[in-house]
Amino acid sequence: MRGLDLVRFADRGRSVSVELEDAAGGGRHEGRYEAEIVIATGFVGARLPVHFTDSDLADLTAFIAARAAAEEDAAPPDGSVTDWPEAGRSAYLRLRAGDPFVVEVCDPVQSGVTVTVPLNLPDGWATRAASRLDRLCTTLTGGD
Numbered sequence: 001m002r003g004l005d006l007v008r009f010a011d012r013g014r015s016v017s018v019e020l021e022d023a024a025g026g027g028r029h030e031g032r033y034e035a036e037i038v039i040a041t042g043f044v045g046a047r048l049p050v051h052f053t054d055s056d057l058a059d060l061t062a063f064i065a066a067r068a069a070a071e072e073d074a075a076p077p078d079g080s081v082t083d084w085p086e087a088g089r090s091a092y093l094r095l096r097a098g099d100p101f102v103v104e105v106c107d108p109v110q111s112g113v114t115v116t117v118p119l120n121l122p123d124g125w126a127t128r129a130a131s132r133l134d135r136l137c138t139t140l141t142g143g144d
Contacts, residue, residue, distance in 0.1 A: 006035060006136060007060065007129060009095075009103050011120045014041040016093065016103040018050065028140070033057070037091055037105055039115055046115070048091045048107055056085035057140070061133050067097055067126035077101070 008017035021034045028034075037048045052060075063082045070078065077097045084093050087106065094104035100118040107113050 004136075007064070007133060009101065009117075009119050009121065009125075011122070014117050014119055015039075016105060016117050016119075018093070033140070037093065039105055039117065041117060044115060046105075048105065048110075050085065050091045051089065052085040057137055059086075060084050061130070061137055063095060064126060064130045064133055068130040070097075071124065071126045 004020045006018040006020055008015060010017070015038075017038045017040075019036050019038055021036060032051045032053050035050050035052070037046075037050050039046045039048075059082070063080075063084065066080070077099050080097045082095050083106075084095060086092070087094075088108070090109055091105065091107040094102075094106055096102040096104070101121045103117045103119060105115045105117070
């Protein structure tokens with residue numbers, strides 16, 4: 001059974017998403033969420049477990065909201081970079097707000113492999129992603 005996308009970065013031929021493992025139950029176990037990073041390109045397809053907390057969720061929301069604000073102001077990508085969830089605990093995404101937008105999927109704990117996926121994200125992606133993520137966060141955290 002396919003999980004619920006927490007966030008999805010995609011263009012016509014490539015995507016990186018984070019899927020909650022147990023969409024019905026929110027994927028939360030012992031204070032953290034269990035999910036999978038899903039990579040789909042013509043070259044590589046992979047699924048990798050990732051764990052994150054409410055604090056990590058707030059960090060992702062802030063990063064996406066900043067991209068949405070820049071999008072609304074028609075500002076060019078600022079090159080900002082964030083690791084989500086925080087690097088070192090499990091697999092993580094390194095998100096680079098550039099042209100193209102780049103998602104690096106890093107797995108230093110298990111395989112030591114990093115996959116880099118450059119994406120030509122469509123106009124309006126950040127605004128849509130921020131709106132969807134806000135609604136999902138409200139549901140997952142019970143409105144906190």
